[in-house]
Amino acid sequence: MVRGISKTLIVGITIVIAIAIIAIYYTIQSNIAGQGIKNTGIEYPVTVTDYLGRNITIYSQPTTLGIIAPDCAQIIYTLGFGNRVVLIDVYSEQLLHYLNVTVPGNITTISSIYESIPIETIITAHPSLLCVDAGFQPQLEQDTNELSAADITLIFIGGTANTNITGIENDVMLMAKALGVPKRGEEIINNMSGVINYVRSKVLSGPRVTVAYISWYNPIYAAGNSSFVGYYIAIAGGYDPFSGMYPTVSSSQLLTANPDYIIADNFMGNYTATLQAILSIPGINSTNAAMENHIYILGNFAESLIEEPGPLSVYGALLLAMILHPSAFGLNSTAIPHYISAQWVNQYVRPNLNITLNNG
Structure with missing residues (x-):
């Protein structure tokens, strides 16, 4: 009788322990999900090769991320890892604001991302993984050892060095693999292709117009047909007449090209001043x-949508196509304002982090 009771007690205790273990497991999983930690099913360590050809081994899924370029922000947020960002630059923060994404106030923000990047600030913020744009931040390669010593892993994407959408797709998959979500990376690429195919189908039967895309007027800085912007102009049914990447062109070259459209950055800080600067180019009229x-x-x-080569840049191609061929999108030419505001972009182009079309 005593032995029977002992066996029953042991079985009961075993069952209670098993239930407790299961409960603890699911509680942990629930907490992980609440913190945005993704149970990817990908086994770490993972080794990736970045844009600079560096083989990087990542031993566990990064829990904190650093962003110092808007194209990195686009990739990280479209992959769904925005809630792990502990370091961000002001340009990325501005872009996210336009997308109605709130950046928490306790995130470290840096304002210099081109020449004088604050290494000490990065180390203090201590992201476990830092995304870097090799196109305009190649100098950070010399700081790799210092950052690695602080247990910060750098991954260089092609970024502004890219000249077409294939480069962006490579960047997306590089970060997707590093973060353990390659399937999500593939989804983003498929969605990007959907937007590009939509744009191409809309402008296919329209005339190809000549476009001068400029970012300064004296001297004239143009995008050039070998640049990333020139690539998207071509997709949008246009042609950049200037050879190379970001050439400086003379006023006589601009007049010889005789563009059908001039699209410019707001380089003077307001529409009226920028327009007057463009109209001051000799012979422009x-x-x-x-x-x-x-x-x-x-x-x-x-x-940002046109010039920053991240996943959202496909909306830049759509925006260009709307400017160059408004009737293809059911718009009257007068519906295209001469100053393309964020409000207009959100109303007509409708960019979103899921990279989907919303034309209803």
Whole structure:
């Protein structure tokens, strides 16, 4: 009788322990999900090769992330890891604001991301993984050892060094693999292709117009047809007549090209001043763009979508196509404002972090 009771007691205790273990497991999983820690099913360590050809081994899924370029922000947020960001630059923060994404106030923000990048600030913020744009931040390669000693892993994406959408796709998959979510990376790429195919289908039967895309007027800085911007102009049914990547062109070269459209950054800080600067270029009034009132100034959000080579840049191609071929999208030419504001972009282009079309 005593032995029977002992066996029953042992079985009961075993069951209680098993239930407790299961409960603890699911509680932990629930807490992990609440903190945004993704149970990916990918086994670490993972080794990836970044844009600079560096083989990087990541031993566990990064729990904190650093962003010092807007294209990195686009990739990290579209992959769904925005809640792990502990370091961000002001330009990325501005872009996220336009997308109605709130950046918590306790995140470290840096304002210098081009020449004087504050290494000590990065170390203090201590992201376990830092995304870097190799196009305009190659100098950070010399700081790799110092950052590695602080247990910060650097991954260089192609970023602004990219000249077409394939480069962006490579960047997306690089970060997706590093973060353990390759399937999500593939979804983003498929969605990007969907937007690009939509744009191409809309402008396929339209005329190809000549586009001068400029970022300064004296001297004239143009995008060039070998640049990333020139690539998207071509997808949007246009052609950049200037050879190379970001060439400086003379006023006589601009007049010879006789662009049908001039699209410019808001380089003077306000629409009126920028337009007057463009109109001050000698002979500009004789171009088709000036005579047909086809000069368009981009606000910050529009500029970001077109010029920052991340997943959201496909909306830049859509925006360009709407400017160049409004009727293909059911718009009257007068519906395209000469200053492309963030409000207009959100109303008509409708960019979103899921990289989907919303044309209803």
